[in-house]
Amino acid sequence: MKKLIKEATIVNEGLKFKGSVLIDNNTIEKVFPYAVPKDFDFTGVEIIDASGLLLIPGAIDDQVHFREPGLTYKGEIATESRAAVAGGVTSYMEMPNTKPQSVTQEELQKKYDRAAEVSPANYSFYMGATNNNLDEVLKTDPTKVCGIKVFMGSSTGNMLVDDEKTLSEIFQNAPTLVATHCEDEATIQKNIAIAKARYGENVPVSRHAHIRNDEACYISSSKAVELASKFDTRLHVLHLSSAKEMSLFSPGTVKNKNITAEVCVHHLWFDERDYITKGNYIKWNPSIKTIKDKEALWDALLSDKIDVIATDHAPHTREEKNNTYFKAPSGGPLVQHSLTAMLEMTNKGVISIEKVIQKMCHAPADLFRIDRRGYIREGYYADLVLIDPNKSWQVSPENILYKCGWSPFEGQEFSHQVVSTFVNGQEVYKNGVVQDGLTGMRLSFLA
Structure with a gap:
């Protein structure tokens, strides 16, 4: 199923603008600056409302x-x-x-x-x-x-x-x-x-x-x-x-x-x-x-x-x-x-x-000359992150995922929170939960 991350504030290549990104399988099919076209066919597309959120590579x-x-x-x-x-x-x-x-x-x-x-x-x-x-x-x-x-x-x-x-x-x-x-x-x-x-x-x-x-x-x-x-x-x-x-x-x-x-x-x-x-x-x-x-x-x-x-x-x-x-x-x-x-x-x-x-x-x-990553570009792998820029949270042992169980940032309050992480188009992390059974890809490099 295709996914449309809709009406996010996209930060990419030195620009910050309102837009939407269409994901097909593991890649970015289309980047829509500003509004999604009126004739866009939403049939079979999962809509992810990103209003008020930042979308970054x-x-x-x-x-x-x-x-x-x-x-x-x-x-x-x-x-x-x-x-x-x-x-x-x-x-x-x-x-x-x-x-x-x-x-x-x-x-x-x-x-x-x-x-x-x-x-x-x-x-x-x-x-x-x-x-x-x-x-x-x-x-x-x-x-x-x-x-x-x-x-x-x-x-x-x-x-x-x-x-x-x-x-x-x-x-x-x-x-x-x-x-x-x-x-x-x-x-x-x-x-x-x-x-x-x-x-x-x-x-x-x-x-x-x-x-x-x-x-x-x-x-x-x-x-x-x-x-x-x-x-x-x-x-x-x-x-x-x-x-x-x-x-x-x-x-x-x-x-x-x-x-x-x-x-x-x-x-x-x-x-x-x-x-x-x-x-x-x-x-x-x-x-x-x-x-x-x-x-x-x-x-x-x-x-x-x-x-x-x-x-x-x-x-x-x-x-x-x-x-x-x-x-x-x-x-x-x-x-x-x-x-x-x-x-x-x-x-x-x-x-x-x-x-x-x-x-x-x-x-x-x-x-590192990585093949098709690091940018929000059509044809690139859909490695994307949605961030709430207005959601304060504090680092604590309860939300630390490292096996060692601690962080030098314990007690620190941050103003931005990661909401969702997409790896090759798969939403591997959402609202505090890592999805089991999903795996990434070996990076490849341009010689």
């Missing part, structure tokens, strides 16, 4: 950790993708630092097979690079895999690539985009030694921004940019966190860039003052830093130096997070709340809603 999150296989006590592809669609995220790209790691084509394929069974959102998975798996990396099909993940700094999963020859060969020969986690390990270890000399094992979490500081980030990010410039690599630098790194990137349209930049919601929302109340619950790698760093990230985002907003969704249990600084893992769950958090910033006048849609929907699709 589904958000695309280019960096998540769903913890399957091997770490499923923290999260699973099924649970975290359900949280994603509840938050208006219709497509995600998941990271390789699971157990086992996705560092062979065989292990990578197992993730795709699992997602095909249980993920209500569309999906792709990064191929992971190590110091000794170049042969496997080079087998990656650029039309079927979003990119190659390179940890140029150690984080959860211990996949540090620090061999200079291997790094050069990856950047020189990568068959697709290279996405990097950039923190310099030597700088971090030096800062850890300084902190331990002062505090012993009882280092306060507020020192996280000093241990994983802007210098550690800049040294590594500048190295990645240097390698990409040398070898003409498609480079995407993930979760930028410091003002210092912004000098490495240029403003412009994402389609015209070979080197692109991402910022995550937590680096835009929190700063080091929040460690007092949030503690390890906002301990991420790279670290949340100063208010000046946060302001610089916003400036770079608004001037198009930074291209994409993502989450680095990385759940851990409360028990793990309630440990001491060195024992508490870095990362936190965000994918259910990223879109509403950024829309909250539109209410505060920090960013326009058109810019939010550009950074969370259009730009990821363009940057």
Whole structure:
């Protein structure tokens, strides 16, 4: 049956206008700006009244950790993708630092097979690079895999690539985009030694921004940019966190860039003052830093130096997070709340809603060259989200869908609420309920 999402306020490609969208099976058949034609045949068409609601393309999150296989006590592809669609995220790209790691084509394929069974959102998975798996990396099909993940700094999963020859060969020969986690390990270890000399094992979490500081980030990010410039690599630098790194990137349209930049919601929302109340619950790698760093990230985002907003969704249990600084893992769950958090910033006048849609929907699709997603266009897949811009709600354990059961946004009131999420034309989420038995598609990419 066809569906007509009728009389919504559509936000798409820098415009905001009243209109309707006709869905046929899994694609957008027609976009009607303003009124549906009087001669439109409504026979056999399901009408969805969207009066007073916003209609946007589904958000695309280019960096998540769903913890399957091997770490499923923290999260699973099924649970975290359900949280994603509840938050208006219709497509995600998941990271390789699971157990086992996705560092062979065989292990990578197992993730795709699992997602095909249980993920209500569309999906792709990064191929992971190590110091000794170049042969496997080079087998990656650029039309079927979003990119190659390179940890140029150690984080959860211990996949540090620090061999200079291997790094050069990856950047020189990568068959697709290279996405990097950039923190310099030597700088971090030096800062850890300084902190331990002062505090012993009882280092306060507020020192996280000093241990994983802007210098550690800049040294590594500048190295990645240097390698990409040398070898003409498609480079995407993930979760930028410091003002210092912004000098490495240029403003412009994402389609015209070979080197692109991402910022995550937590680096835009929190700063080091929040460690007092949030503690390890906002301990991420790279670290949340100063208010000046946060302001610089916003400036770079608004001037198009930074291209994409993502989450680095990385759940851990409360028990793990309630440990001491060195024992508490870095990362936190965000994918259910990223879109509403950024829309909250539109209410505060920090960013326009058109810019939010550009950074969370259009730009990821363009940057990764995703086939027919990220826009409300005729012939594109019907990945769409209806949002009530006037329905306040509060994040609480009762409405959190992450398997870990907590969020750094607990207690936060948001002014926008996701009403419905459509993935390939299927209404997978509606009024607080994820529909069982519906699955997304594997993302494909234009070479």
